[in-house]
Amino acid sequence: MGQSLALGIKRKKTFRLEIIHIHLQFRNSMPQVVAAQKILACPAGSNLRHVLLNQEVPVHNGRSRLINCRGLGSCGTCAVKVEEDVSPPTWRDLARRSLPPHTPTRDLRLACQTSVVGDIRVTKYDGFWGQGTQPVWSAERATEGE
Numbered sequence: 201m202g203q204s205l206a207l208g209i210k211r212k213k214t215f216r217l218e219i220i221h222i223h224l225q226f227r228n229s230m231p232q233v234v235a236a237q238k239i240l241a242c243p244a245g246s247n248l249r250h251v252l253l254n255q256e257v258p259v260h261n262g263r264s265r266l267i268n269c270r271g272l273g274s275c276g277t278c279a280v281k282v283e284e285d286v287s288p289p290t291w292r293d294l295a296r297r298s299l300p301p302h303t304p305t306r307d308l309r310l311a312c313q314t315s316v317v318g319d320i321r322v323t324k325y326d327g328f329w330g331q332g333t334q335p336v337w338s339a340e341r342a343t344e345g346e
């Protein structure tokens with residue numbers, strides 16, 4: 201009797217650990233992007249610019265919505281601040297942000313050159329290239345008109 205009770209407890213613990221493991225696997229494979237007061241789930245490795253645009257979060261300011269390189273990494277207008285877990289900067293990202301109006305020391309990333317690895321929070325700043333200091337939207341702040 202005591203032996204079967206101990207076996208039952210052990211199985212229950214093992215089952216619980218399996219559930220936690222599956223939950224963590226699912227969570228890591230579908231990171232959450234928090235931007236403009238929206239929570240966007242996407243597969244790990246997704247391109248950040250695509251994730252934002254697909255959910256109608258404006259990654260480009262003003263006229264740069266029409267005049268941009270469409271994700272080639274050359275215009276620099278998709279610059280955003282990203283907190284937490286993303287891919288390391290690509291050479292295109294580093295090269296473009298080393299040129300004005302961007303500066304290499306600023307903590308921005310080009311959304312089109314960034315892959316989502318884990319849960320992240322995103323902020324977009326003002327200016328044609330997103331190079332300003334005033335947030336246009338952030339994790340807690342919606343876009344204008346919402």
Ligand code: FES
Binds near residue numbers: 271273275276311
């Ligand atoms: S869209 Fe031009 S650099 Fe990202």
